[in-house]
Amino acid sequence: MCNNHEHKKLRSNNRDLQEIEKQIDRRHFLKKTSLGLGALALSNLLGAEKLFANVTPQSSPEEILKAYNKNRLGLPHHLPKAKRVIYLFQSGGPSQMDLFDYKPKLTDMFGKELPDSVIGGQRLTGMSGAQSTLPIAPSTFKFKQYGESRAWVSDAMPYLSEVVDDLCFIKGMQTDQINHTPAITFMQTGNQLPGRPSIGSWLSYGLGSDNENLPTFISLVSKNGKGQPLNASLWGNGFLPSEHQGVQFRSGKDPVLYLSDPENYDGHDRRHMLDYLSHLNDLQTDSYGDPEIQARMSQYEMAFKMQTSVPEVTDISDEPDHIFEMYGKDSRDSGTYAANCLMARKLLEKGVKFVQLYHQGWDQHNYCPGGVKSQSRKTDQATAALIKDLKQRGMLEDTLVVWGGEFGRTVYSQGQLTETNYGRDHHPKAFTMWMAGAGVKPGFSFGETDDFSYNVVKDPVHVHDFHATLLHLFGVDHEKLTFKHQGRRYRLTDVHGHVVKDLLT
Template sequence: MDLTHPDFVTRRQFFTTGRNLLGSAAMMSLLGNTLGTGPALAEANPLQGRPGAVPTHFPPKAKRVIYLHMVGGPSQMDLFDYKPQMNDWYDKDLPESIRNGQRLTTMTSGQSRFPISPSKYSFTRAGECGMWINQELLPNLAKKADEICWMRSLNTEAINHEPAIAAMQTGNQVTGRPCLGSWASYGLGSMNENLPAFVVLVAIPSNREQEQAISARLWHSGYLPGEHAGVSFRSSGDPILYINNPPGVPDHLRKRSIEQLNELNRLSLQQSHDPNTATRIQQYEMAYRMQASVPELTDLASESKHTFELYGEEAKKPGTFANTALMARRLAERGVRFIQVYHNNWDHHGNLAGRLPSQCKDVDRPCYALLEDLKQRGMLDDTLVIWGGEFGRTIYTQGRLSRDNYGRDHHPRCFTMWMAGGGAKGGTIYGETDEFSYNIVKDPVHIRDFHATVLELLGFDHERFTYRFQGLDQKLTGVEPAHVIKSLIA
C-alpha cells in the first residue's frame, strides 16, 4: 500500500482538515435553512451569490476598482505638493536636520552636496477644496479636484523600485505574495463568467526614455488560488495570446478538444486534489469563453462620437494611455472586478522638465475623461479609481543643478496619491509635509493603511480578511499595525 498517495491521509491531517465539521453540522441543524440566506445576512453581504465570492464583513461602497499605477514614482512637489518657499532655497544644501540620516540610493549617496531644486512649475488652487495643483501640466484633472480624495502623506520603507512596487502592489517588499487585485478577485468573485475578475493593462508612454521593468510578478496570485491571478491584455496584436483558433481548427473542434482535455484533468483532480489542476480546468474553460467576449470588448466601433471627444483621438490608438483608460471603463462596465493599469517612465532621475510634460499629457485628459465617463454612466459611485506610484522624489537634485531642468532621486518618506469614486471622500485633502516635501508633519498614511482603507471600501475588515497558508492566516496588510483612514471614506 502506497501511503504517500494523496488519497491517504494521516490521523493528524484528518483532524486538522475536519476540525470544524461537527461544529458546523450542529450549527446547521440548529439554524435549519436560515444560515446564509436570511434577509439580514443578504443585506450585510450584498455580494453573496456572486461566483467565487466570500462573505463581506459589511456592505461595500465599491464594487470594482480601476488602479492607475504610474511606474517609477511621480514627483509630488512638481505636481501636487506645492512648496513655494523652496524658491528661496535654490542651490542651498538640504539641511542635515531634515534628512536626518535617511538612507539614500547609490545614485545620490556619493554626491558631495544635496542642492535644493525648487519646482519650475506654477501652481493654482483648484475646486472648492482649494487643492494646489500644477495646472500647467494637469489642467483637466484639476477640474475634478472636488471629486477626488487627495492623499499627500503616503510613505513606505522601500527606496528602490523592485521592493517598492512589490510593497505597493502586494503589501510586502518580497515578491511572491498575492497582489491587491488578486485579493479583490478572491473576496468579491466574478460578475461576468466570460471575462476574468482581474485584468491587467499596460499602457505605452509617448516618451520611453527611462522605463522600469514590469512583469507578471506584480499581478501574481501568490498563495491564493491561481484563478485569482491577473490576466494581462496585450496592447497590440491579439489582446490575449492564442485567443484565436489555429489555422484549420474550427470552433466546434476547439471546444471539443477543451472538453476532452478537462475530462482528463478532472480525473486527475479526483485523485490528486491538486489546486493547480483545478485552476487549469477553470483557465481552459475561461479561455474558450473569452474567444467570444474579448473581440467584442476590444472593438471600439460601438463607442459614440461623444466618447472620443471626451478621451481624445489618442483613445483610438491601441496601447496609448487614453485607449487603456477607455478599455478600463469597458472592462468595468462588463463586470470585471479589478482593472490594473500600468503607465511607465515616471522615474525622473534626469531631464524631468523634458519628460514630465509628456507623461502628464499622456494621463491628464484620459484621467479626467475616465472619471467623467464613469460619472455619466452612473458607475463612479461604486467604482473606486486609484492613481499613484510606488514612492515620491527628492527636493534636492540628482546630478547637475539647473533652474530649467533637473533630476530627482527616489524618496519613500512622503508622496502623493489620489482616489475617486467608490466611497472615497471627494474634496478631501489629507496629510501634510514639511516645507521641503521631505518629511510628513501631519496625518501619515503608510501603504498598509492605504491597503486597509481600500479593503474597507470593498467591504472587508483587513484584520479578518485572511487566507490560510502554511499554518497561518495570511492577510494583505501583514502582521504590523495597519489602520483604516476613516477621514478618506465618504
Template sequence: MNPIQERLSQITRRHFFKTGGLGLGTAALASLESGRLPLQAKTPEMNSIGGMPGLPHFAPKAKQAIYLFMAGSPSQIDTLDYKPKLNELFDKDLPEEVRKGQRLTTMTSGQSRFPLAPSKFKFQKYDNGGDGAWVSELLPHTAGIVKDISIVRSLWTEAINHDPAITYICTGNQLPGRASLGSWLSYGLGSMNENLPSFVVLTSTWSGRQQAQALYNRLWGSGFLASKYAGVSLRSKGDPVLFLSNPPGVPSKLRRRMLDTLAEMNQNEFDQIGDPEIQTRISQYEMAFRMQTSVPELTDISKETKATLDMYGPEVHKPGTFAYHCLLARRMAERGVRFSQIFHRGWDQHANIAGDLPKQCKDIDQPAAALVKDLKQRGMLDDTLVVWGGEFGRTVYCQGKLTRENYGRDHHPRCFSIWMAGGGIKKGVVHGTTDDFSYNITENPVHIHEMNATILKCLGIDHKKLTYKFQGLDQRLTGVEDHSPVQEILA
C-alpha cells in the same frame, strides 16, 4: 504497492482534509459539457460568482476598482504637493535637520551637496468644494476633477528602490511570492462576469524617458493563492490574450470537443490526486473558450460615441496607449470586471524633468480625468473606485547638475501623493501635510498598508479578516502591523 500507487496514496492522504469539502465542486464540474463554468452561490450585494463565504464583511460602497499605477514614481513636488517657499532656497543645501539621517540610494549618496530644486512648474489653487487644492500646470485635466477626488499628500513606504517598492505596494511585501491586491479581491469577492477574468492588467506605452524599470508578473500574480486568481494581462498587439484565437483549420465546434475531452482527462487526474490546481486548469480552459467571444467585443471601441472618444483625447484611437486603456477600464467596469490595473511606465526622472515629466503627464492627465468623468456621467462612479499613484516620491534635492531650466530627482519613500475617487471616497478632500521641503510628513501620515486597507474597506472587506493560511501563518495583504483604513477620506 508499486511506487506510482504509493505516491498517489500519499498525496490523497495529504490532501484529504483540504479536498474533503470539494465533493460538491467535483460534481458540479460534470456540467462542463455545456461549455459553461458552474455558477456558485451569489451574494445579493455583489451578484458574484464564487468568492469566500461571508464576504463582503459589510455593505460595500464600491463593486469594482480601477488602479492607475504610475510605475517609476511621479514627482509629488512637481504635480500635487505645492511648496512655494522653496523658490527662495534655490541651490541651497538641504538642511541636515530635515534629512534626519535618512538613507539614500547609491545614485546620490556620493554627492558632496544636496542642492534644493524648487519646481519649475506653476501651480494654481482650484475650488474643490472645501479649502481648495493646489495642482500643477502639468495636470490641467486633473485640476478639473478636484471636486470629485480625494488627494492624499502624506503616503509613505519603507522601500527606497523601484522593484521592492512596487512589489510592496502591489502585494503587501517587498519580497516576491505574495498575492497581489487584485488576486486578493478575486479570491475574496469572486467574479461578476463568467465570460471575462475578474482581474485584468494593461501595460501602456509612454512618452517620457524610454528606459524604464521592468514590470514582473508577480505584481499581478496570485502568490500562494490558486493561480486562477492571478491577473490576466491583455496585449496591445495581435490577440489581446495569447493563443486566444483558434489555429487555422480548427473551428469552434472542434475546439469545444477538444476542451470537453481535456476536461474529462483532467477530472480523472483530479479524482486520483485531489490537487485543486487541476480544477483551476479546467476552469481556465473554459474561461479562455468564452473569452474568444467576450474579449474581442470588449476591445472593440468602434461603437463608442464621438463625444466619449474626444473626452479621452486623440491617443484613445491607438491601442496600447494610456488613453485607450482607460477607456477599456471603463468598458471592463461596465461588464463586471472586478479589478483592472493599468501600468504606465517611465516616471523615473533622475534627470531631465523639464523634458520628460510634461510628456508623462500629458499621456495620463486627460485620460485619467476622463475616466472619472465618464464613470460619473454613466452613474458608475458611485460604485467604482479609482486610484491614481506610484510606488514612492521624489527628492526635493537635485540629483546631478542643477540649473534653473532643468534638474533630476532621486527616490524618496518618506512622502508622496496619490488621488482616489469613486465608491466609498469623499469628494473634494486634501488629506495629509508635508513640511516646506516635501521631505517629511507633518500631519496625517498614511502608510501604504493603510491605503490598501482603505481600498479593501471601500469594497466591503475588513482587511484584518481577509486571510489565507500559508507557511503556518494567516497571511494578509496589509501585513501583521496594526494598520487601519484612512477614515478621513472615507465617505
C-alpha cells in the same frame, strides 16, 4: 496498466486507497447535495433584486448586511462601498512637488543646501549619496487652486484640475522601499519580494467574479513604455489558486496570448475536447484531491469563453466621436494610456472587478521638468476623462479610482541644478496619491508634509494602511482575509496596516 478486476483487487487490499475513496465519497456528496459548495456558488450569482427582496429604505445597516448574500469565505464582512476598481499605477515615482504638493517657500531657497535636520538620518540612494551637495530645487511649475475644494494643482495637469472636487488627495503617503523594483512590488503585493499575491488577486480570491466570460482581474500596460521594467509577478496570484492571477490584455489583434485559434483550425470541436478533458481532470482530482487541477480547468473554461467575449470588449470602434475627443487623440491608438483608460471603463461595464493600468516613464533623475511635462501630456487628459466618463454614466459612486506611483521624489536636485532644470532622486518617506469615487471623500486633502515635502508632519499613510483602506471599501476586513501557505496564514497587509477612516464618506 492493470485491468478493472486487478484495480478493484488492489483497492480492496490497500487501506490508503480505501481512505481516499471515502474522501471522494464525501466530496461527491457535497457536490451533489443542495447544501454543498455548488449551491453556495449558485446563490452568489443571484441578482441584487433577489438578495435584497426584504430590504426597505427604512432598513438599518445591520438588516441590509444580514440580507446581503455572503460567499463561501463569509465575505463581505461589512457593506461594501466599492464594486470595482481602476488602479492607474504611475511607474517610476511621480514628483509630488511638481504636481500636487505646493511648496512656495522653496522659491527663495534655490540652490541652498538641504539642512541635515530635514534629512534626519534618512537613507539616501547610492546616486544621491555620491553627491557632495544636496541643493534645493524649487518647482518650475506654476500652481493654482481649483474647484470648491481649492486644491493646489500645477499647470502640468490642466485637465485634472477640472475634476479636483471629485478627488481625495493623500499627501502623506509613505513606503519602506527606496528602489524601484522592491517599491513597485511592495505597492502591488504588500511585500518587497516577488511571489506574494497582488491586490487584484486577493480581491478575486475573496470576492469572486461578477462576470462568467471575462477574468475578474485584468492588467493593461501602456505600449512603448520606457523606464523601470514591469513583470507579470506584479499582477500574479502568488500562492493563491492560479485562476486568481491577473490576465494581461495587450494592444494589437491578439489582446490575450494563445487565445486565438491556430491557422487552419476552425475550433468546432473545442467544446467536446474541453468536456472530455474536464472528465479526465475530475478523475485526477478524485484520485489526488489536488485543488490546482480544478483551478487549471477553470482557466481552460475561461479561455474558451474569452474567445468570444474578448474580441467584443476590446473593440472600441463603436465608441462615439465625443468620447474619443474627451479622452484625447491617443485614445484611438490601441495600447496607449488613453486607449487603456477607455478600455478600462468598458471592462468595468462588462463586470470585471479589478483593472490595473501600468504607465512607465515617471523616473526623472535628470531633466525633471521636461519629463513631467511629457508624462503629463500622455496621461492627464485621459485620467480626467475617465473620472468624467464614469461620473456621467453613474458608475463613479461605486467604482474606486486610484492614481499613484511607488514613491515620491526629493526636494534636492540630483545632478546639475539650473534655474530651468533639475533632476530628482527617489524619496520613499513623503509622496502623494489620490483616490476618487466609491466611499472616499470627494474634494478632500488628507495629510501634510513639511516645507520641503520631505517629511510627513500630519496624518501619515503607510502602504499597508492604503491596502487596508482599499479592502475596507470592498467590504473586506484586511485582518480576516487570509490564506494558509506553508503552515502560515498570510494576508495582503502582512501583520500591519489600519483603515484610514478619515478618508471615507
